[in-house]
Amino acid sequence: DTGVSQDPRHKITKRGQNVTFRCDPISEHNRLYWYRQTLGQGPEFLTYFQNEAQLEKSRLLSDRFSAERPKGSFSTLEIQRTEQGDSAMYLCASSSDYFGGVFGPGTRLTVL
Amino acid sequence: AQSVAQPEDQVNVAEGNPLTVKCTYSVSGNPYLFWYVQYPNRGLQFLLKYITGDNLVKGSYGFEAEFNKSQTSFHLKKPSALVSDSALYFCAGPSEDYKLSFGAGTTVTVRA
Numbered sequence: 001d002t003g004v005s006q007d008p009r010h011k012i013t014k015r016g017q018n019v020t021f022r023c024d025p026i027s028e029h030n031r032l033y034w035y036r037q038t039l040g041q042g043p044e045f046l047t048y049f050q051n052e053a054q055l056e057k058s059r060l061l062s063d064r065f066s067a068e069r070p071k072g073s074f075s076t077l078e079i080q081r082t083e084q085g086d087s088a089m090y091l092c093a094s095s096s097d098y099f100g101g102v103f104g105p106g107t108r109l110t111v112l
Numbered sequence: 113a114q115s116v117a118q119p120e121d122q123v124n125v126a127e128g129n130p131l132t133v134k135c136t137y138s139v140s141g142n143p144y145l146f147w148y149v150q151y152p153n154r155g156l157q158f159l160l161k162y163i164t165g166d167n168l169v170k171g172s173y174g175f176e177a178e179f180n181k182s183q184t185s186f187h188l189k190k191p192s193a194l195v196s197d198s199a200l201y202f203c204a205g206p207s208e209d210y211k212l213s214f215g216a217g218t219t220v221t222v223r224a
Contacts, residue, residue, distance in 0.1 A: 006155075033211060042202050042214030043156070055210070091155055101212070103148070103156040 004104035006092050012110045013082055020078045021107045025094030032075050033101055034067060035091040036060065043091055049075060082111045114139040114205040116186075118215035126223055131193040133218045135186045135203030145186040146204045146212065147177055156202065162186060173197070193222045 005024045013019050025032050030051050035043035046065070047057045051072035061067075064082075069075040079086055089108050093101035116137045125131050137143055144163055148156040160171025167179045177188045188201060200217050207213035 004155075031210065035212075040217075042204075042217050043212075045207070045211040045213075048210055050210075093156075102158065105155040108153065 004092055004094055004102050006090075006104040006107050008107055009105060010108050010110075012112065014112050015084060016081055018078065018080045019082055019109065020076055021090055021092075021109075023075045023077070023092030023094075023104060025073075025075070025092070026096075026102055027073075029094035029096045029102070030072065031095045031097075031101070032069055033093045033095075034075070034077055035093065037089040037091055037106070038087075046077075046090075079109075082109075084111045087111045114143060114207060115213055116145070116203045116205045116215045118201075118203055118218050120218050121216070122219045122221065124221045124223065125193050127195050128192050131188075131190040131197065131220065131222070133188040133201045133203075133220060135188065135215060137184050137186060137203075137205055139205065143179075143186075144206050145177075145179065147171065147175070147186075147188050148202045148204060148214075149173075150200045150202065150217075152199075159188070159201075193220075195222050195224050198222045 007022045032049040034046040037043040045058050047067050049069040052069050064080045067077045089106045091106045092104045095101035146161045147159040150156050159175050160169050162169050162179045170176045175190050198221050202217050203215040204212040
């Protein structure tokens with residue numbers, strides 16, 4: 001499979017717990033993006049990596065959120081002390097240029 | 113910077129009829145525009161993009177889009193809709209070089 005993969009596909013957690021999501025981009029893509037999508041809305045940009053460097057974080061990303069991309073390959077998104085407002089679909093995308101991107105299937109997070 | 117808008121929350125058509133999903137944009141320079149489709153509980157699938165060149169862009173699954181500079185529009189079209197085209201459609205454009213800004217989405221329902 002040469003697409004973008006994300007794991008897990010679904011995550012249910014209790015408020016206050018920490019969660020971590022993983023994204024495996026298309027191998028030749030050096031750009032990786034995280035987006036968040038809430039019900040009935042379009043995806044919103046969270047953060048962006050070029051290779052292993054995190055170049056921008058949206059103000060949507062509070063201090064409880066952290067993302068890494070060690071060695072410029074896969075990426076992880078961690079949410080600490082989850083809140084009910086964090087419930088959303090978390091989408092990862094990768095691209096080899098500035099334009100658009102290939103999206104993964106997403107991780108749906110439900111915080112109880 | 114660029115922004116897009118989708119003026120219709122929902123579009124309903126009968127199978128076999130033409131389908132149009134509307135998108136308008138505002139941009140200070142050359143526009144780059146994308147269409148994505150999302151099926152329930154799935155990630156976004158790329159349909160087509162306009163970077164430069166022909167105003168009529170052909171994409172996946174029989175979809176096409178017409179770039180109209182005078183009307184600042186990039187409407188998605190399909191000559192004959194299928195029930196399987198029922199999904200959520202997003203227009204998008206780069207808000208800055210490397211991240212996409214999405215419209216709110218249009219839910220398409222194709223009835224048999």
